[in-house]
Amino acid sequence: MILVTGGLGFIGSHTVRALLDLGEDCVVVQRSVRELPAVLAGTRVAVERADIADREALLAVGRRHAITGIVHLAGSYPWPPVPEAPVEATRQALDGLLNIAQAAQDWGVRRLGLASTIGVYGGADHDAPLREDAPLSMSAPVSIPTFKKVGELLGGFLADTTGIDIVNYRISGTWGPLGHRDPFFAAPALVHAAARGTAPDLSHLMGPAFAEDGLDLAYVKDTGRAIALLQLADKLNHRTYNVGSGRVTTNAQLIAAIRKVVPDARVGLPTGGEASHMVLDISRLAEDTGYRAEYDTERAAADYIAWLRAGHAG
Template structure:
């Protein structure tokens, strides 16, 4: 088993590629299944003989089964991560965001693989719990096809746990940031957009008054938790929020970027986005109970790494 790879679906993407790096550094072999829709080869240490890339789609059941063969565990991160894309094309994104999960579950059952990490999202809560520390029992309100597919995936993983003995570790990520996050869409993570524009000397648009808050987690801190979940002898069932229980406003974010760059970026203010959540913050008690959470990377330090400072 020692040399059996860990499969990372979506491993060429932002979070997946950091997980691949961390697992390789801990001596694991890694197999990535990725269709390179948003992921990039250049995110991966492809010269490492312990890393293998299979280019293809998680919606292709036969390919998922081939990728699963001989693996000791799975991190299922492949998804169309853009909520807006799911609103624009629910049918196509459902293939990646739900059928992909079902294919992973089935092929795990076939191949006797038990452990699976799943990247769910704070989006499953919709607007519920806004302004409070959102815990895992907060009522779910999936408002978009993306959120509905994440929640349905969670339920299927739980079914396979009860019926077939799978060991899923479901994580609901809040706002993850760090190097390799793609800033190219207007709906990309706000930190990736702001840092890219500030570095290029371009003006930044804040939607709303900039007092809205998010619970930002540096990708390296998240990855340390995912590695523990992959390596743990035993896992407790039930989803786990990944956040810091810390509210950072966009104005605080802009100040941090200004400090790192040595000058404040130019900022324009526009109408708040329709349906935008004002305050999003995780109750992370379960995370802290179940996992060794590292001393969280301060926002300023994470931003500095992102800006290569």
């Protein structure tokens, strides 16, 4: 049985779905119990209410389930930042990560997967696909890549000292059903606007959006399947894996895909933007798991719009 923290969330629920489809049983840990998301409707998933920052509550889960692996997707970082209590927020974030590692050791799990982010490559040369062995900057402009870098370093130390197979998943920009308005890219907002027949509200973005802006965007169903394959692989040859599409998707390409489904969608953006795009090299992932993306931009846009038009909120 695989334990997935944050398993009822965006990427988590799709990862659980993929694990179930591959024949695994799953238990998810959430701070607050809620109904299974629609992608898990009709499945058998054990749901445990526990805060990963509460070590005893987390370890108790392992006394009720025979857990053989852990996928840690719950946010081990303060986001948005907590300016009134930054030290306490940092302590809670690190406690969650260390408690998960403690659980992995106590339960003797086969593999612990830790969610990281494409954001750790900030400041790296973007002229070529980003490889896992690229040198990383010691700084980051926001909390998420900062804490993910810390998590990767701690995970490496704990893997070396405990013998646990700890694997980092550097996840690219991800969009799709159950997603949210992302502050770093416009794709979810553009799709939601097309499905509703409105102009997109991009006020949540960290900066203005342009047609030529692009990023390695992965459809969440592909992201979840990639993580599941990494968790279940008989052997992994590396400690860190990029999880993405391996290609650039620009806003212009996404808008063209949206308009194939909704020809009159009001999702145009001004020209301009960055000429350099962050793209992940996913050769490690493909070689060690056989992973291949199933959703190109057109198929992903059509699937997401159909999901929203079926009455789903996210």
